[in-house]
Amino acid sequence: MNAIMVMELKKHVQDRGLLFWMLILPIIFTVLFIAMFTANTDDATRQQVILSIVPGYVVMFVFFIMISMVSAFIKDRDKGMTTRVASTPISPYFYLLGKWIPFMCIVIIQVIVLFLFGRLVYDVPLGQPIILLILSIFLTFTVTGVGLALAVIVRTENMGIAITQIVALGGAMLSGLWVPLEMMPDFMQAISRFLPQYWAHQAFQDAMAGNIVFTELMQTLLILFGIGIAGFVIAILRYPFFLKRAVH
Template identity: 55%
Template sequence: MWAIARTELKKVVQDKGLWFWTFILPVIFIVAFVAIFSGDENTSYKEVVTQIIPGYTIMFAFFIMISMVIAFVKDRDSGMVARTASTPLPIHHYFFGKWIPYMIIVLVQVAVLFGFGVAVYQLPLGDPFSLVLLSLALAFIATGWGMAMAVLVKTENMGIALTQVLALGGAMLGGLWMPVELMPEMVQNISKALPQYWALQGFKDVILSGAGVTDVWLNLLILMVAGAAGGVLALVSYPRFLRQSRN
């Protein structure tokens, strides 16, 4: 398992496209939108910063699914999956070996973007332990869903398209682009069914209200359950994925 994780992490680090989606583009979005909305007289600077930085951090965390889809499809089409299945390595070791590096990437992404917010915009962080748990839960659901999608899609293009739907659609309806309170009531109700909403509200509660773990436990539970559902779906769908692999 750890040998697979180290190999996958090396490949991920060498992917220049991943660096763009994970770090460069989110910083560009954060800088642009803070500049645009910080001039609004009806909204305080602190509210703008605490909406935009966590919001775009969450949105871009879900783009890790693109890299996961590409990695799994390449392994399937090259016959790597079939060769791995012929070894004594248990299925769950293969999955965790592939999963762990992407969890690490998302956690680094969250740390970098929040660190950028602190250094440039004086973003308050609140309770560090709560932030760490929320970051772990965010990485878990983004990569859990990524695992499920990587096993289910037939082509890279299909995975990229679905990732954009989930990431951008979830961002729009989950309140990552604008506060949920400003949306129509029907959209607000839809938002509460999306993990992006619960992730953002958890971060905002910790940052703005000084909330602790006992205050965001429901946010953490929803994110972890949704992430676990993605992981279970990936494991259940693995036999079908294996049958599609080249020998």
């Protein structure tokens, strides 16, 4: 497992495209949308918009790691790497963990960098930094868990990209990452509560303001953890079918 982790980390560090998707594009979008929505507004409104957009875009863009996860698994499958690994004593659990953990490292770095950008450029408050870090870790676990399941389910990379866009952009729209939740119709507000983006965004905002309460935090962490575990279980169950499609 350690060898797989090291190999994957080296490969991802050298991927400049991943750097663009994970850091450069989110920063560009954050700057553009803050400029757009805060033009000709007073200071109070501007601050409110910033405190919504910064964590909202952090939550939205972490989901795009699923594209890289799908691509990595599809390439291993089609180049025969999956078959070769399967012929070794390593169990599917450790193979999946070896592929999964490097992506978790990438996403947690992404979240930290984007929050630091918000702090340095827009002076966003980090009222409860330890809780923000804990939320970031659980969000990372959730996103990459879903990505792991998706990677072994889809048959093609294009299918993975399409589903990722639906999950990332559709979830962002329904969870109030683009438009404040209170401005959305009641039925959309009800739907949002079934999505991890909603819980992560609300918790991030409360922790940034320094007023998140213990019961709300635990509820959010349990929801995020449950979704991540569900993704891993699905990946384990679907792995034999993924292996059957691998090149021998």
